[in-house]
Amino acid sequence: MLEVQNLRKEYGDLVAVDDISFELESGEFATLLGPSGCGKSTTLHSIAGLVEPTGGNMLLDGVDVTNKPPYERNVGLVFQSKALFPHMTVAENVSYGLRMNGFDEETIERRVSEYLELVEMETHATHQPDELSGGQQQRVSLARALAYEPEILLLDEPLTGLDRVLRERMRNEIIKIHDAVDVTTLYVTHDQQEALAMSDRVIVLSDGRVQQIAEPEKLYHRPENPFVAEFIGKSTQFSGSIESTDPTLLQNGARTVHVESPEATQGTEHTAYVRPESIEVTTEPDETAPNSFSGTVVHSEYLGNRTEMEVELSDGTVVDAVADAVPDVTNGDRVTVQFEPSEVIVL
């Protein structure tokens, strides 16, 4: 449905978008994820037509829209600032796109109530935007973008400024609406939790370049490069060179880490990443475990449904671990961390 080919955007000396390419399937929910300055907003605005790219092409449903002005593409955009017209009522806002595209009165009325119902704002149809809360405004913004049934829906960090509880609720509502309408959706955020929870696929960006495009699970368990491995989720890292293969051993200083990596050859440098969930913190270590290192608990945070811990090993390396519910260790205790070679990510 959407094809972005080698998109590039320069602002003088600044390269906001270096070389971004990706494809979206019809009806898919994809997210552009990355830290500030990675080019995700610029990419989104380029697709909308508000930014003229320096290079590259964009195809919407097979049609090259690269040089088309925004009003000739058929996209919907939900702005970070909501951008509701203050001098129009909610209903007038939602009908705007329909009016501008020449729909007839009957269709306009029908679509407006249809989409207001979808976002559960039909009782506010005659209200002014400034009478609504942030969350309500965002919902109207969504209805407005969808009312003229665009080919693709773009959302630019729409949940910024909402409190955590509201964010989660709105997140679910957006997904529900997406499923109901089945529109191809491209979402922009810097919040990886959001990205992983909502998306069919995530496009991870950094410094204007694509780092990896994959389903959330694959990103988490099989990152393709150090940036993704470090950006997504927490991990403990062990760097070193491969001492031998089968069993594959990574020499991290004085420590030997057992990993499973078919591509690793002797002598090459790699970094091993271990997710907190893969680490077991125990006072009764399993003697047969291949990766078993002793250390001291230096930090322990009880978060209700889990406890996050930091264990300092003999050479100072700090291990991030997580345990179910209440642990039986506290700060200062000597423990052993253990993890399976198969759960180590090697890059």
Place this chain on the structure above:
Amino acid sequence: MFRSVPVVDTFRDRLPATIHVLFGIGFIALFLLLPIALLVINSLNFGGELLENYRIALSDVYLRAIFNSLFIAAVTTPILLLLAFFVSYFIIFQTERTRLMLGLVLLPMWIAYIIRYLGIQLFLYPNGPVVSVFDTNFGLLFSTAGVVLGLVSGFLPFAVLPIYNSLSGVDRDLIDASSVMGATRLSTIRHVMVPLSIPGFVTAGLLVFILSAGAFLAPDILGGPSDLMIANMIERSYSEIFDINLAAALAVIYTGILLTLLVAFNSYLNIGEVLSDV
């Protein structure tokens, strides 16, 4: 991040950017700059001595008028700044009916100068209230003092606006802090309010100086024969002596002095920014 990047290549700029600005500039260029340029050309005597008109413009009567203008403007400006500060302080801190009192200050701005100067004249006339009560008009009519009085009355609202804006923007917490630490009202004014209102003072001072130096009606209606200022001289050389060239030379000299002062001030404070906030 998107907004912090200079939005030079955004969609809007695909439209011809220059057309909009050309409109306004074109209008001013054609109907003001061009006439002024013609005026400058007029001031130069191409047939004979090139700067003859300037020589005349800078001699006796005219030179006196130029100095008079600068002198009167220099006297009027501090008076106006002082009064404007007082009024602003009064409205912000010493009265409950802020809007009313501010409105009364701004109301005269809507009324034409000529009417207000007429009123001053009537007030100070031989058969007016002042003379009937005090038997004298305190030398305020048809004198330099009268001109200053007129200018003060005429331009006070213009001085009040920027100073009021600056003063009311001073963080009240700072003023409270000053009082709590033991400063008297006067001290707080001197050490906190005035320094923090400097932008307002600068804008106001610039504005009223320019307005005063170029005033025509006040010296004409309320001044004596020796109180003529540049604007009066320009008018006379045009309509009484019919010497457009002399009028032009005077105009150029006046504008030159004004621009020099502005440029000198600009190095001290960016006027463009100040004007853009007016």
Place this chain on the structure above:
Amino acid sequence: MTRPTPRIGHATVVLATVVYGILLIPILMVIATSFTAQPFPTLPKTIDLQWYGELMSDGQIHGTLITSFIVALVSSIIAAAIGIVSAFGFVRYEFPYKQTISTAMLLPLIISPIITGVAILQFTSRVGINTGYPTLILGHSVLVFPYAFLIIRSALSSFDSTLEDASVVMGATPAASFVNVTLPMIAPAVFSAVLVSFLVSFGEFTATQFLVSADATTVPVIIYTMMRTGVTPTITALATVLVVIMTLVGVISEAVN
């Protein structure tokens, strides 16, 4: 935050009275003397409307009022129209010498109106434009333009342009966006700009004295002429009419804001 209770000393009251007096007495004088029964402007003992009667019967003054009105209206509309276009250019685009050009737009404010008046008169007579309505409208448009420009530019710069982005993405052309989104939102400022320009034009004298003709003159000019020949209460009556008109327009412009 508590407001300090106003502790007003005697000096303050006196000074405040003096300052407000300086501002308002001139206007009050004019209004008061228009009701006098005497043939010269003094404070009235009783209210006499004879001078207003004189005004009403003077056809020439009627014509002058109409001229002032037309000139003010036309020039303020012209100034506002050009002001909108120019303000747009300044707020939305970057271009070289922006600061200098911005100051140039405000030139009529900076240089004395006397120079503007003389310059325009010279120019129009050179180009063959007659004095009277043509020079008045042209001259006043130039004179009030800075006011309109400043007001509209201020409103435009605080206008959120993302709203226009939203509009074009939804399918409206830039022109349609301007009409449906931008214009309605800056309308109060535009209206205010027209009113302020109207006021400035209506009361303008210094430049106008060069731009009038025998057939078309403005109220401030005839007031000035009447002052030169001897002040009669008819002038003050006319001036009072002006005060009423200008106060009304001023109040409306404030209310709109």
